[in-house]
Each structure stands twice: as C-alpha cells, then as structure tokens.
Amino acid sequence: MSATPANPYDNVRIVLVETSHSGNIGAVARGMKNMGLGNLWLVNPASFPDETSYARAAGASDVLDRAQVVDSLDEALAGCITVMGTSARGRKVPWPIMSPSACAEKVNEEAFKGEVALIFGRENHGLSNDELQRCHYHIHIPSNPDYSSLNLAMAVQVVCYELRIKQLEALEAEGERTALQPMLAPGDPGWDMQAATVGEVEGFFGHLEQVLVDIEFHRRENPRQLMSRLRRLFQRARMDKMEINILRGVLSAVQKSAGAPQGQTKAGQDQG
Structure with missing residues (x-):
C-alpha cells in the first residue's frame, strides 16, 4: 500500500491504452493539469514522445515529461488497489457501473488507501472485454444517445473535472468533519492488513x-x-x-x- 500522500490525487493514474493519435495524449495532459492531476501512464502508444503531443499539451509539457510509457496494461496497473475503466457499451455480464461524479466520489475515498487507475481505451473502439474485466467499476459518461461518441481527451476531461469538484468539496468540508466513520475496508486505518494489489x-x-x-x-x-x-x-x-x-x-x-x-x-x- 502506498504511503498516504500530501495530495491523495497524486495516487490517481490516468491510463491511456494504445492511443493512436499523439495529439490526444497532449490534449489529455493539458486537461489533467487544468484539474490538478499529473500522473499519466501510456500503454503502447502509436507515437510518443513527439512534436504533436507536446504542441497540443500547451503549458502541460511537464505532465508529458513525467509520463510512464509501458508495454502492457499489467505494467500500468502494477501496485494499484482500485481500477476503473470507461465503457460505452452494454455487457453480457452486468458489471458495477457508475457516472463520472460517482467515480470521483469513489476515487476520493480510495486514493487515501493506495494507487487508483482510471483507464481510457483506444480512440476507435475503446477497451476490450478482457481489459474491462480487469476493472472493479465501469465508468459511463451519459452523453446524447443520438451522438454519443466522445473524443478521448474530452472523456478524460469530464472525469478529471469531476475529480476536481470532489477535491474542492473535501477541502471546503475540512473543518466540518464528524466523528462518524464509514465501514472499514482493506487499506483503511485500523484494518489489520494491506489491500491486495x-x-x-x-x-x-x-x-x-x-x-x-x-x-x-x-x-x-x-x-x-x-x-x-x-x-x-x-x-x-x-x-x-x-x-x-x-x-x-x-x-x-x-x-x-x-x-x-x-x-x-x-x-x-x-x-x-
């Protein structure tokens, strides 16, 4: 389990799987930095680093400089205790699904316990069924059913925005917390064992x-x-x-x- 960071959102990994257009990587980095996130992981991108990704990142080149480039999703998820993946399609086997807002609330809880991964799939067909089965939760952005396709960077921005809102709400409530505690789970203070990776x-x-x-x-x-x-x-x-x-x-x-x-x-x- 990761030590509790000064900013728990440092434990949040934005994971892009096999991104085909490097400009989208730059746009994602920009959106992440706008919302106070900087932990970017790239699984087997078609091209990175390159001029296009840095041009689209604008003032977020530092996010790209720190980006972790790996060959497999296993590497990107190593050490994580919670995994969420974006999904636009129905599945034969129903899976726990949540809105971006509910996702942010769950991340706000889990990031204090250890590394959390938010996975975004390929531009043309998203995440595979096998990849989605690696996730504890699926994130669904309730877009217009008549025009539901979201650009990769837009999808990441929606989720990062919700994370930012939850972070700000938590900061506002800092002095108003009560003694009530949620049910303990692996990784919580007081639990006797670390959460499984x-x-x-x-x-x-x-x-x-x-x-x-x-x-x-x-x-x-x-x-x-x-x-x-x-x-x-x-x-x-x-x-x-x-x-x-x-x-x-x-x-x-x-x-x-x-x-x-x-x-x-x-x-x-x-x-x-």
Missing part, C-alpha cells in the same frame, strides 16, 4: 482457474462465462493480502487432494 488478485484468478480445470469443473474451450462471474464475485469482496494468501492456500490444498501438480496456473497470470 491488482497483480496479487490476478495471480489468484489464474490459480483459481487452473484448479477448476484440474478438478474438471471448468473447461477453457467452453467457459460459459464462469470465470467472468467468479471475477465479479471476488472483485466485489475487495480482498486484502492475507485473504488472498488464505484462498491460494485453499486452492493448493484442493490441487494436492486432487493429485494435480501444485503451483500451476494459467500462463502469464501468476503475478502475486
């Missing part, structure tokens, strides 16, 4: 899927949305590190009882 949770999901294959409960060639629904169940629980370790110990015991090789997980998933 995205990588640790992904390691658990890979292990779980392999065990279900080992006991012939699950077939990867005919998944029937099983793993999607199990993901939704466990993501809702918001597990801590000890809970992940306990569950993986149970899975290892099941493998041992079933006579299956222990420690075998789906390739590329065991990151915990």
Whole structure:
C-alpha cells in the first residue's frame, strides 16, 4: 500500500491504452493539469514522445515529461488497489457501473488507501472485454444517445473535472468533519492488513482457474462465462493480502487432494 500522500490525487493514474493519435495524449495532459492531476501512464502508444503531443499539451509539457510509457496494461496497473475503466457499451455480464461524479466520489475515498487507475481505451473502439474485466467499476459518461461518441481527451476531461469538484468539496468540508466513520475496508486505518494489489488478485484468478480445470469443473474451450462471474464475485469482496494468501492456500490444498501438480496456473497470470 502506498504511503498516504500530501495530495491523495497524486495516487490517481490516468491510463491511456494504445492511443493512436499523439495529439490526444497532449490534449489529455493539458486537461489533467487544468484539474490538478499529473500522473499519466501510456500503454503502447502509436507515437510518443513527439512534436504533436507536446504542441497540443500547451503549458502541460511537464505532465508529458513525467509520463510512464509501458508495454502492457499489467505494467500500468502494477501496485494499484482500485481500477476503473470507461465503457460505452452494454455487457453480457452486468458489471458495477457508475457516472463520472460517482467515480470521483469513489476515487476520493480510495486514493487515501493506495494507487487508483482510471483507464481510457483506444480512440476507435475503446477497451476490450478482457481489459474491462480487469476493472472493479465501469465508468459511463451519459452523453446524447443520438451522438454519443466522445473524443478521448474530452472523456478524460469530464472525469478529471469531476475529480476536481470532489477535491474542492473535501477541502471546503475540512473543518466540518464528524466523528462518524464509514465501514472499514482493506487499506483503511485500523484494518489489520494491506489491500491486495491488482497483480496479487490476478495471480489468484489464474490459480483459481487452473484448479477448476484440474478438478474438471471448468473447461477453457467452453467457459460459459464462469470465470467472468467468479471475477465479479471476488472483485466485489475487495480482498486484502492475507485473504488472498488464505484462498491460494485453499486452492493448493484442493490441487494436492486432487493429485494435480501444485503451483500451476494459467500462463502469464501468476503475478502475486
């Protein structure tokens, strides 16, 4: 878990996935700086850094200078405890969905506990289903259904604006807080364990899927949305590190009882 920063919004990562037009990266940087954010991550951009991105950034070149460029979404989410992704389409498996305002409220809570990632997809088709399944929540911007397509930078600006409003509201209420506290959750002061990172949770999901294959409960060639629904169940629980370790110990015991090789997980998933 990240130490509590002087400004919790330093823990908020704006993650752009496979951006094809570098001008949009510059425009996003400008919008972020307008709203007091500066933690930009770029997953496999088509072109960056380049002249176009810096020209569109105007006075926000420092955001681009600090931008983290990585090859995969896994790298961009490493160490995060909360992930939200923008989605404009309905899904076969319903997922927790929120407005930008509700997203900002949730970020305002979570950023005190650790790193939070807000993911924005490709200009032409957004985030894939697999990428959206990595998210605890989906963000939907309720635009005009007759003309719902938003430019990438515009979508980021909408969400960043809501974050800014919530930050200002929190500052205004600084001297008016009561002794009432919300229900504790992993990462909160007083909770006995750190919140599990995205990588640790992904390691658990890979292990779980392999065990279900080992006991012939699950077939990867005919998944029937099983793993999607199990993901939704466990993501809702918001597990801590000890809970992940306990569950993986149970899975290892099941493998041992079933006579299956222990420690075998789906390739590329065991990151915990």
